Every structure is written in C-alpha cells, then in structure tokens.
Amino acid sequence: MKIVSIDVHDVRFPTAAAGDGSDAINRGDYSAAYVTLTTDTGLSGSGFTFTNGRGNEIACAAIKALAHHVAGRSLDEIVEEPVAFWRSLTADVQLRWLGPEKGVIHMATGALVNAVWDLRAKAEGKPMWRLLAEMPAEEIVRNIDFRHIVDALTPEEALSLLKDDGGYASRLEVLERDGFPSYTTSVGWLGYPDDQVNALTRQAYDAGWRAMKMKVGGPIEDDVRRAGLIRSVIGDSASKDGSLLMMDANQVWDVPEAIENMKRLKEFDPYWIEEPTHADDVLGHAAIARAVAPIRVATGEVAANRVIFKQLLQADAIGVCQVDACRVGGVNEVLSIVLLAAKFGVPVCPHAGGVGLCEYVQHLSIFDYLRVGRSLEGRMVEYVDHLHEHFVDPVVTRNGRYLPPAAPGYSVTLRPESIADYSFPDGPVWQQD
Amino acid sequence: MKIVSIDVHDVRFPTAAAGDGSDAINRGDYSAAYVTLTTDTGLSGSGFTFTNGRGNEIACAAIKALAHHVAGRSLDEIVEEPVAFWRSLTADVQLRWLGPEKGVIHMATGALVNAVWDLRAKAEGKPMWRLLAEMPAEEIVRNIDFRHIVDALTPEEALSLLKDDGGYASRLEVLERDGFPSYTTSVGWLGYPDDQVNALTRQAYDAGWRAMKMKVGGPIEDDVRRAGLIRSVIGDSASKDGSLLMMDANQVWDVPEAIENMKRLKEFDPYWIEEPTHADDVLGHAAIARAVAPIRVATGEVAANRVIFKQLLQADAIGVCQVDACRVGGVNEVLSIVLLAAKFGVPVCPHAGGVGLCEYVQHLSIFDYLRVGRSLEGRMVEYVDHLHEHFVDPVVTRNGRYLPPAAPGYSVTLRPESIADYSFPDGPVWQQD
Numbered sequence: 001m002k003i004v005s006i007d008v009h010d011v012r013f014p015t016a017a018a019g020d021g022s023d024a025i026n027r028g029d030y031s032a033a034y035v036t037l038t039t040d041t042g043l044s045g046s047g048f049t050f051t052n053g054r055g056n057e058i059a060c061a062a063i064k065a066l067a068h069h070v071a072g073r074s075l076d077e078i079v080e081e082p083v084a085f086w087r088s089l090t091a092d093v094q095l096r097w098l099g100p101e102k103g104v105i106h107m108a109t110g111a112l113v114n115a116v117w118d119l120r121a122k123a124e125g126k127p128m129w130r131l132l133a134e135m136p137a138e139e140i141v142r143n144i145d146f147r148h149i150v151d152a153l154t155p156e157e158a159l160s161l162l163k164d165d166g167g168y169a170s171r172l173e174v175l176e177r178d179g180f181p182s183y184t185t186s187v188g189w190l191g192y193p194d195d196q197v198n199a200l201t202r203q204a205y206d207a208g209w210r211a212m213k214m215k216v217g218g219p220i221e222d223d224v225r226r227a228g229l230i231r232s233v234i235g236d237s238a239s240k241d242g243s244l245l246m247m248d249a250n251q252v253w254d255v256p257e258a259i260e261n262m263k264r265l266k267e268f269d270p271y272w273i274e275e276p277t278h279a280d281d282v283l284g285h286a287a288i289a290r291a292v293a294p295i296r297v298a299t300g301e302v303a304a305n306r307v308i309f310k311q312l313l314q315a316d317a318i319g320v321c322q323v324d325a326c327r328v329g330g331v332n333e334v335l336s337i338v339l340l341a342a343k344f345g346v347p348v349c350p351h352a353g354g355v356g357l358c359e360y361v362q363h364l365s366i367f368d369y370l371r372v373g374r375s376l377e378g379r380m381v382e383y384v385d386h387l388h389e390h391f392v393d394p395v396v397t398r399n400g401r402y403l404p405p406a407a408p409g410y411s412v413t414l415r416p417e418s419i420a421d422y423s424f425p426d427g428p429v430w431q432q433d
Numbered sequence: 434m435k436i437v438s439i440d441v442h443d444v445r446f447p448t449a450a451a452g453d454g455s456d457a458i459n460r461g462d463y464s465a466a467y468v469t470l471t472t473d474t475g476l477s478g479s480g481f482t483f484t485n486g487r488g489n490e491i492a493c494a495a496i497k498a499l500a501h502h503v504a505g506r507s508l509d510e511i512v513e514e515p516v517a518f519w520r521s522l523t524a525d526v527q528l529r530w531l532g533p534e535k536g537v538i539h540m541a542t543g544a545l546v547n548a549v550w551d552l553r554a555k556a557e558g559k560p561m562w563r564l565l566a567e568m569p570a571e572e573i574v575r576n577i578d579f580r581h582i583v584d585a586l587t588p589e590e591a592l593s594l595l596k597d598d599g600g601y602a603s604r605l606e607v608l609e610r611d612g613f614p615s616y617t618t619s620v621g622w623l624g625y626p627d628d629q630v631n632a633l634t635r636q637a638y639d640a641g642w643r644a645m646k647m648k649v650g651g652p653i654e655d656d657v658r659r660a661g662l663i664r665s666v667i668g669d670s671a672s673k674d675g676s677l678l679m680m681d682a683n684q685v686w687d688v689p690e691a692i693e694n695m696k697r698l699k700e701f702d703p704y705w706i707e708e709p710t711h712a713d714d715v716l717g718h719a720a721i722a723r724a725v726a727p728i729r730v731a732t733g734e735v736a737a738n739r740v741i742f743k744q745l746l747q748a749d750a751i752g753v754c755q756v757d758a759c760r761v762g763g764v765n766e767v768l769s770i771v772l773l774a775a776k777f778g779v780p781v782c783p784h785a786g787g788v789g790l791c792e793y794v795q796h797l798s799i800f801d802y803l804r805v806g807r808s809l810e811g812r813m814v815e816y817v818d819h820l821h822e823h824f825v826d827p828v829v830t831r832n833g834r835y836l837p838p839a840a841p842g843y844s845v846t847l848r849p850e851s852i853a854d855y856s857f858p859d860g861p862v863w864q865q866d
Contacts, residue, residue, distance in 0.1 A: 016527070026526055026527075026529065026530060027526040027527070028526060028527040028530065029527070051527075051530055051531060052526070052527045052528075052529075052530035052531075053527040054498060054525065054527035054528050055495070055498050055527065055528045055530070055531045055538065057494060057498070058491060058494045058495050058498055058531060058537065058538070059531070061490060061491045061494045062488070062491050062537070065487060065488050065490070065491055092487065093459055093460040093461060093485070094449070094459075094460070094461040094462070094484075094485045094486040094487035094488065095485075095487050095488045096459065096485075097459060097461065097484055097485035097488070097735070098484060098485075098488045098491060098492070098536060098537050098540070099536055099735075100684070100711075100712060100735055101711075101713075102535050102536050102713070102737065103531060103532055103535050103536015103537050103538060103539070103737075104491065104495070104531050104536050104537040104538060105488065105491070105536060105537060106536070107531070147687065148687055148688075148710060148711040148714060148717075149687075150687045150688075150689065151687065151688040151689055151717065151720070251533070254580060254581055254582075254583045254584065255581075255583075255584040256583065256584055277581060278533075278534075278581040278740045279533060280534075280535070280713075280737065280738065280740045280741055280744075281581060281740050281743075281744065282715060282716070282744060283715070283744045283747055283748060284581075284584065284740075284744075287584070302530070302532075302533060304535065304536075304713065305713065307711045307713045307714050307717075308713055310714075311713075311714065311715060311716045311717075314716055315716060
C-alpha cells in the first residue's frame with residue numbers, strides 16, 4: 001500500500017464568539033489543520049493538529065512543507081523503519097531550524113504522523129488503542145526515537161515496562177464493562193457567567209461526572225468565588241458522593257504568584273493545579289510543586305516534546321502528565337512520553353477538548369491502561385462536550401466514562417460535509433458574516 | 434509617524450550546494466523571512482527572521498498572521514507602551530497556541546519587533562547600539578516583559594544592573610579604537626574537506642582571528658582528527674600567539690554521549706562546547722556542564738525565549754550565553770536575556786552567521802559592553818564571512834574585530850536588488866536550475 005496523495009484542509013469552527021474555551025490566555029475558534037493521506041488501494045488515513053483559529057493556515061503550510069517526506073512512501077516501508085520515517089520529518093536538515101521539535105513545525109509533524117497511524121490501524125482493521133495494545137513490546141520500542149532521552153529511559157527499560165504481567169485480559173474486561181474514567185472541563189470557562197457555571201456544574205454532576213475542572217487565573221477573588229460556587233454543587237472531595245475539583249491557570253501566573261494564589265485556593269481542596277506558569281518553565285513547575293504539595297502540579301498541553309516531559313519528570317515538577325496527541329510529534333513521540341511517565345511513576349491524564357482531541361486521546365489512555373500504567377488510579381481523560389458531531393466515529397461516554405471505540409482507526413476522520421461547511425475562509429459557515 | 438503598510442519577502446540564498454553552514458544537524462539555504470514597515474513619513478524599518486531555506490514560506494506566513502498587530506500603529510504609541518505592544522504579538526489569544534513564544538510564531542514576532550526597533554533607531558538618527566546605550570535605565574526596563582522571569586530577575590534588579598558606573602566614556606573609547614572582539618566559524622564546517630579546513634584556518638589566523646570554532650558531532654575519530662589539524666595551525670591557547678578553539682555539536686549528542694565525547698576532545702583544550710545536546714534540555718546541559726568543567730557549555734541559537742535562558746542560568750547549565758537576535762521575540766526579549774545573563778555572571782557571546790545575523794548582533798554586544806556586562810573579558814561576537822554584500826550597511830571587521838556601525842538603524846536592510854534577485858521561488862537566481 002502506497003501513499004499517493006496528501007490533501008490538507010484548513011477547518012475552523014466559530015467557537016470564540018460563544019465564549020467556549022475561554023481561559024486566562026486563550027480564546028479562539030477551535031480549528032484543525034487537517035490532512036488526508038490517500039493510498040493506491042483506496043484506503044485513506046486522517047490526522048490533524050489542533051489550533052485556536054488564527055494561524056491555522058500556518059500549520060497547514062507547515063504540513064505542506066513536510067508532506068514530501070510522506071508522499072510516495074509505502075506503508076510497509078514506514079512500519080519497517082518507523083524511527084527513520086519519524087526522523088525524516090523531525091530532522092529535515094532545513095526545516096528542523098524552525099523548531100527544533102516545537103511550535104508549528106512539530107505540530108504539523110504530529111498531524112502527518114497520526115494520519116499514518118490512522119491508516120495503519122485501518123489497514124489492520126483495528127481501533128488505534130487495540131493496534132497498540134496488541135503490539136509486541138519489541139515492536140512498540142522499535143517505534144520510539146530514544147535520541148535525547150536515554151539519560152532517563154533506555155530501550156531496555158522501556159521493554160521491561162512493557163513486559164507481560166498476565167493481567168491484560170482482566171484489565172480489558174474492566175474497560176469493556178465500565179469504560180475509561182474522565183473528567184469534564186465544560187463547567188468553568190472564564191467566559192461563562194456564574195449562573196451558567198452553576199447550571200453546567202449541576203448538569204455534569206447529574207450526568208455522572210465526579211471530577212470537574214475550572215479555569216483560574218482571572219482576578220483571584222473571582223477565582224475564589226467560582227471555586228466556592230462549584231464546590232457548593234459538587235460537594236467535598238472526601239464526602240461519599242463528592243467530587244474532585246481541578247484548577248487550570250493556563251500559564252498566566254509567575255512562579256511566586258502561582259504559589260501565593262494556591263495558598264488562597266487550597267481551601268477548595270484542588271486535586272491538581274494545571275499550567276500554573278509558563279509551559280517551558282521546568283524549574284518553575286518544580287518550585288511550585290514543592291510549595292503546593294500535596295496538591296499535584298499538572299502540565300502538558302503545550303509541552304513541546306519528549307525532552308520537555310523528560311525534564312518535568314526528572315525534576316519532580318509534575319504529578320500528572322497531560323500529554324497532547326498532536327502538539328508533540330504524533331503517536332511515536334506519545335509512546336515515549338507515556339513510558340517516561342511510567343518510569344517515574346506519574347499518571348498520564350491526556351489533554352483533550354478543542355476539536356477532535358477527545359477522539360484522539362481516548363485511544364492513548366486505553367493503551368496506557370492496558371499495557372503501561374496498568375491502573376485506573378489517578379487516570380482520567382479530559383472531556384469537553386464540543387464538536388463531536390463532526391466526526392465519523394465520535395467519542396461515546398456513559399456515566400462520565402469513555403467507552404472504548406470499536407471502529408478501525410484513530411477516530412479523527414471528519415465528516416466530508418463538515419470539512420466542506422467549515423473550511424476557512426471559503427466554507428459557507430465563514431461566509432455568513 | 435504611523436506604520437501604514439507591511440511588506441513580507443521570502444528571500445533565500447543558495448548556500449546548501451556549497452556545503453557552507455553544514456554541521457551535524459543543519460544543511461540549508463540561508464534565508465530571511467524579511468519584513469519592511471513603511472510609514473506615512475516615507476521612513477521605513479526592516480527586520481527579518483533567519484531560516485535555513487525550506488520553510489521560509491512558513492515564517493513569512495506567520496509574519497503576515499501577526500502583521501495586523503503592527504499595521505496602523507504609530508511609532509510614538511509603541512514607544513510609549515512597549516510591553517503592551519510586545520504582548521499584542523506574543524499573547525494574541527488565538528496565535529499564542531502555536532508557540533507559545535517558540536518556533537515559527539515567535540521567530541516571526543522577532544522579525545516584526547526588530548523592524549519596529551530599526552524604524553525607531555532610524556527615526557532618532559542613531560545606530561541601534563547607540564539608541565540602546567544612550568537610553569535611560571528606566572526606559573530600558575520599561576521595554577522588558579518581566580512576566581515569567583520575576584523569580585530570577587525583578588525590574589528593580591534590572592535597574593540596578595543598568596545603573597551608571599561612570600565608566601561609559603572610557604568603554605566607548607576602547608570600542609571606537611579597537612572594535613569589538615569576534616571569533617570565526619568559517620574554518621571548520623563539517624561539509625569541508627581537510628585541506629579546505631587547513632587553508633581556511635591559516636587564512637583566518639593570518640587575518641588576525643585568535644578564536645576559531647569548529648563543528649563536531651560527526652564520527653568522533655573525524656572530530657579528533659580535525660581538532661588536531663586546526664590546533665596545529667593556530668597553536669596552543671596558552672602560547673603567546675595561540676588561539677582559542679571552540680567546538681559546536683549542534684545538538685546531535687545524547688547527554689551521556691556528550692560527556693564521553695568531550696573526554697576524547699578535551700586534549701585539544703576546547704574553550705567551550707556549544708549545543709552539546711537538545712536545545713530544550715536545561716537539565717541535560719547542567720549535567721554536561723558539571724561533567725566537562727572547566728570547559729564551558731554554551732548554547733542559545735535555538736533557545737526559544739527568556740524562560741529557557743532563565744532556567745539555563747538558574748541551573749548553572751551554561752557558561753556562555755549565545756542569544757540570537759531573531760529566534761527570540763526581538764530586541765525587547767534580548768534585553769531581558771542580556772540582563773538575566775549579567776545577573777548570573779555569564780558572558781553573552783551572541784549567535785551569528787547565516788545571513789544578516791552578524792549585522793544584527795554586533796549592536797547587541799556593543800550595548801551589552803557599554804551598559805550591562807561592562808567588560809570584554811570572555812565576550813566575542815561570532816563572525817562568518819558570508820553574504821554581507823547583500824546589506825546596505827554591512828558589518829566591517831578589522832584584525833578580527835567588529836567596528837561599531839555608524840549608520841542609523843539595525844543594519845539589516847537588504848539591498849533592493851538582492852531582494853529582487855533572491856526572492857523565492859520567482860527571483861532570477863532560483864530560475865537558473
């Protein structure tokens with residue numbers, strides 16, 4: 001099977017106007033720099049990288065700049081030499097300068113690499129989580145680029161983390177019976193007024209969610225008031241039907257400011273504080289983690305690559321690893337990050353929301369549970385109830401849990417009519433103004 | 434004075450074919466995503482970000498995506514509220530997702546911010562170094578965004594680092610008499626055969642350079658042989674007419690590999706080892722620095738922003754700070770990095786080479802010498818003898834030293850005929866194949 005053509009679409013959903021997704025630092029139109037690989041067999045693979053609206057065209061340009069490394073390749077050849085393929089994208093002697101392995105060029109790598117994995121899973125007739133979960137340990141390790149992480153994780157250590165413990169079947173049974181735990185971020189965007197927060201929290205609680213995330217990083221008195229409001233609906237985390245409350249500052253604080261503000265907010269028993277400061281600040285996260293313990297520090301949605309995650313783990317800077325499926329260089333790099341987290345004993349709770357991110361990361365968490373982390377303790381996939389209707393195989397949740405996808409592939413194929421309607425700037429949705 | 438229009442040019446020089454600039458990880462066509470700001474007075478400002486060829490169009494797209502924050506602004510308004518202006522670029526609620534503050538979107542910020550500074554210097558009739566060097570300390574501090582660095586440098590500390598010590602006039606005298614020290618990287622690209630390395634080293638030595646940089650990161654026996662060859666021409670660093678030899682691995686090594694390889698190379702008395710591992714690996718650089726001392730670790734050409742430099746300094750990971758003029762968000766962010774380096778007692782030796790980078794950074798080092806670092810000890814600006822002829826006001830060196838530029842502005846205005854000839858893909862140079 002040979003990849004014969006690559007189509008790139010700039011697809012944007014007008015979410016900014018509604019205040020959906022507004023936080024201390026972002027307010028955008030959820031968008032996908034979306035790529036389709038067509039093969040000579042008629043089978044196709046889809047992938048995308050998520051952006052916040054403006055600049056989605058830059059991500060599309062980056063995908064096009066990398067596409068020549070993918071076009072004309074046979075799937076067999078990629079499967080045979082996966083790191084060589086991955087490095088053809090990440091170590092292009094001219095394009096690498098634009099990152100390296102960060103920002104737009106790396107996000108574009110993620111879109112293309114994920115599209116190849118989607119194709120591979122479809123070719124094998126398996127959902128992505130099953131393709132990975134049933135893969136021999138040696139083959140998983142062969143898909144990882146260990147360059148620049150061997151001081152924290154060697155191929156031998158990775159193999160040993162993946163070694164069969166005989167518990168696979170029973171974990172799969174739990175998963176198929178109960179689904180995978182999630183938490184919801186839909187209740188507390190900064191753009192929502194108090195009564196909307198109140199209503200959405202009540203609604204999520206009634207639908208079964210027992211873990212909710214609120215945005216912080218506005219004026220601290222507002223954060224305190226909203227935290228109290230949400231706690232009054234969901235109860236104490238220690239009580240019988242009480243819930244976890246997570247907080248997310250989206251990098252708006254300085255390091256000392258984060259420590260100060262968490263002193264005010266700790267009365268609401270936050271389970272974690274997410275992105276308390278700049279995403280690149282490994283040492284800053286470590287200082288905050290020491291100061292706010294036992295509250296966990298979480299980050300990852302804009303952590304650029306395995307080298308950043310390696311350091312966050314080495315420095316004891318995070319208690320929760322929030323890898324994103326398409327910020328980093330796709331499945332291959334996610335595998336290294338999931339294994340690094342396991343090596344350091346930190347649970348993975350992937351970043352989701354936006355458009356299509358829930359579809360992506362459910363597969364990663366299920367794989368992690370079945371083969372690497374092997375526990376549901378402290379594991380939750382983020383859930384946001386936006387834009388799922390645009391996907392051919394959308395996520396399905398029941399009682400606040402993700403049900404394992406059954407259709408072959410990575411679940412991120414957009415419906416053709418959604419691509420047409422939301423294409424920017426020419427789609428009909430963008431012509432209405 | 435109001436900025437009325439913004440023109441973006443994709444300018445590429447075909448250097449890849451000659452092996453110029455080839456190292457362990459990069460081999461490209463030196464390129465500029467080049468921007469011209471035109472004002473209602475007829476005065477214009479120029480800036481660019483450097484890329485390695487492929488992908489220059491992505492950097493141009495990013496400049497265009499940010500341009501609406503610059504177009505229509507008055508220069509007075511920007512000078513009045515410099516951090517508000519800078520944040521309009523770095524904290525755009527939609528575009529920030531593409532970095533944040535890293536990769537293509539931040540490089541594009543650098544191009545635009547530098548173009549505004551070029552305009553400002555031209556409006557005041559001063560070369561950039563003089564504009565900065567004559568600026569009151571309070572105004573310099575007012576140009577810095579301290580967000581995410583206050584745990585390492587406060588505005589008060591910055592003010593005190595900039596306080597007048599009465600030595601300005603004598604430093605200026607030294608500078609105008611002798612010029613600013615430099616080192617050359619033109620001798621030891623990996624793409625050059627031994628006899629070319631030999632000839633170029635001899636030529637540089639005869640022209641007055643007493644500090645040379647070679648690329649390493651190929652097979653270690655080759656690195657050892659080439660180091661011996663260069664040392665045989667330039668003498669021991671301790672001898673009377675001997676020279677410093679710097680080494681640059683361009684990130685190709687893992688952390689343990691860097692430590693091993695430097696054990697082999699230390700017999701050649703390297704003054705520093707540059708980019709021994711992945712640019713994002715603050716903790717890795719710190720581990721290498723501990724292991725290879727007293728050899729200094731140097732990095733910076735792809736360090737994305739002030740938060741990365743802050744950590745490199747906090748972790749004692751670098752002994753030389755190699756900030757780039759247009760990788761980070763332009764002059765405003767460079768000011769914060771120069772002050773951070775001074776706070777931690779680390780000399781700044783900016784990254785140059787490529788196209789136009791020497792033109793840029795000479796101004797930064799001269800300012801640093803006059804107002805911040807106040808010493809020439811351990812300070813050198815990189816020098817590469819490529820492509821200067823395309824600039825209206827190219828660098829001038831004498832006996833291996835940069836002479837301070839006299840023309841107003843930031844020295845990065847390209848000659849109109851160079852823009853026309855080298856425009857990609859339509860310029861005549863790119864039509865010859």
